[in-house]
Amino acid sequence: MAEKKKSGFETLARASLAPQEKLMAVKKGKHSFFLGLPREISLQENRITLTPDAVALLVNNGHEIWVETKAGVGSKFTDQQYSEAGAKIVYSPQELYKADVILKIEPPTVEEIEYMRPGQTLISALQLGHLPVESIQAMLKKKITALAYEFIEDKVGGMPIIRAMSEIAGSSVMLIAAEYLSTANNGKGVILGGITGVPPTKVVIIGAGTVAEYSARAAIGMGAEVQIFDNHLYKLRRIKHLLGQQVYTSTIDTLTLSESLKTTDVVIGALRAEKGRARIVITEEMVSKMRPDSLIIDLSIDQGGCIETSEITSLKKPIFRKYDVIHYCVPNVASRVAHTATTALSNIFTPTILRAAEEGGVEAMIYSHAWFMKGVYTIKGSLTNEAVARKFGMKFKNIELLLAARL
Numbered sequence: 213m214a215e216k217k218k219s220g221f222e223t224l225a226r227a228s229l230a231p232q233e234k235l236m237a238v239k240k241g242k243h244s245f246f247l248g249l250p251r252e253i254s255l256q257e258n259r260i261t262l263t264p265d266a267v268a269l270l271v272n273n274g275h276e277i278w279v280e281t282k283a284g285v286g287s288k289f290t291d292q293q294y295s296e297a298g299a300k301i302v303y304s305p306q307e308l309y310k311a312d313v314i315l316k317i318e319p320p321t322v323e324e325i326e327y328m329r330p331g332q333t334l335i336s337a338l339q340l341g342h343l344p345v346e347s348i349q350a351m352l353k354k355k356i357t358a359l360a361y362e363f364i365e366d367k368v369g370g371m372p373i374i375r376a377m378s379e380i381a382g383s384s385v386m387l388i389a390a391e392y393l394s395t396a397n398n399g400k401g402v403i404l405g406g407i408t409g410v411p412p413t414k415v416v417i418i419g420a421g422t423v424a425e426y427s428a429r430a431a432i433g434m435g436a437e438v439q440i441f442d443n444h445l446y447k448l449r450r451i452k453h454l455l456g457q458q459v460y461t462s463t464i465d466t467l468t469l470s471e472s473l474k475t476t477d478v479v480i481g482a483l484r485a486e487k488g489r490a491r492i493v494i495t496e497e498m499v500s501k502m503r504p505d506s507l508i509i510d511l512s513i514d515q516g517g518c519i520e521t522s523e524i525t526s527l528k529k530p531i532f533r534k535y536d537v538i539h540y541c542v543p544n545v546a547s548r549v550a551h552t553a554t555t556a557l558s559n560i561f562t563p564t565i566l567r568a569a570e571e572g573g574v575e576a577m578i579y580s581h582a583w584f585m586k587g588v589y590t591i592k593g594s595l596t597n598e599a600v601a602r603k604f605g606m607k608f609k610n611i612e613l614l615l616a617a618r619l
Contacts, residue, residue: 248311258286258550271298382426405435
């Protein structure tokens with residue numbers, strides 16, 4: 213009997229259903245990290261990235277951790293606590309920077325980068341607003357893989373570290389405002405809030421993100437009159453919903469904002485940068501028309517600041533005056549409550565490190581997860597962050613293209 217001739221459609225269908233070969237990355241075995249936690253030397257930074265409890269968990273999972281002596285003192289953690297958790301205490305930065313992965317809070321200084329060896333991994337803040345070009349050049353020269361933790365996302369697109377530190381900064385900012393409005397600190401001598409028969413303190417908040425939410429919540433709780441300005445209507449609607457009450461909101465209109473500033477007691481700069489650097493919203497002329505002894509707290513100063521008269525300050529000397537307006541421009545406000553901030557950071561870093569170990573190391577984690585990859589700004593001698601490149605007029609490479617070349 214003659215064999216039935218197959219139709220072209222049947223041949224095509226059979227071919228498409230046949231198993232096809234596909235190139236896939238081979239997953240490596242569990243990786244053991246050699247982590248170094250240095251003592252911070254910049255801006256009176258008091259935080260450290262991991263608590264002793266987190267160190268104990270990581271050591272029990274086979275990781276080696278070195279901690280520079282007194283690195284945890286500012287957060288009220290002793291060398292003995294870290295030692296008992298299984299970390300090795302080292303007594304010089306030169307020795308500490310022998311670790312394969314450096315996990316720190318502040319961006320490294322040029323001096324600290326000198327201690328690093330070629331090919332090391334660094335996880336720290338970037339703080340583009342006052343990042344010196346020499347630091348980037350030094351990291352590129354040593355082919356350091358550097359990640360900015362403020363850019364690392366979670367699986368749903370949120371920024372967990374920014375969120376945690378913003379909650380702390382927003383909750384703390386009204387305590388700072390109350391401190392510098394008082395007569396004891398040569399302020400206006402007014403109470404933050406309001407009492408019977410006395411008009412309430414007026415607070416203007418620039419931005420409608422997490423910092424603004426927690427700042428507004430604290431200010432309203434104290435009885436202050438709050439006004440919130442942002443150019444995104446969806447953020448203004450969201451913050452009104454989260455606050456659960458009617459509050460004055462407005463888009464950033466120069467005329468309206470300028471009029472509000474003339475009568476306000478406190479201005480909170482909480483505008484998040486969208487493309488590397490925060491944009492200037494309040495000009496020097498607007499500041500000059502504010503009432504004497506009014507207070508400006510620019511929490512976006514780590515990204516350059518959203519107020520033209522802002523200049524970076526430190527916890528040791530947190531304020532200065534310009535046009536007789538008090539300016540508080542500390543980039544690491546969360547360091548005022550270092551124990552709480554360290555615990556919050558540790559809760560985020562610890563599972564991330566454990567996950568990276570399961571993936572086969574930091575590099576494998578970078579290439580496997582886009583949310584983690586977004587934190588990378590230098591890798592193997594290449595600059596991969598567009599905002600950094602734009603600031604210094606440097607060339608950058610798309611990290612996704614580097615990934616394609618790797619595969």
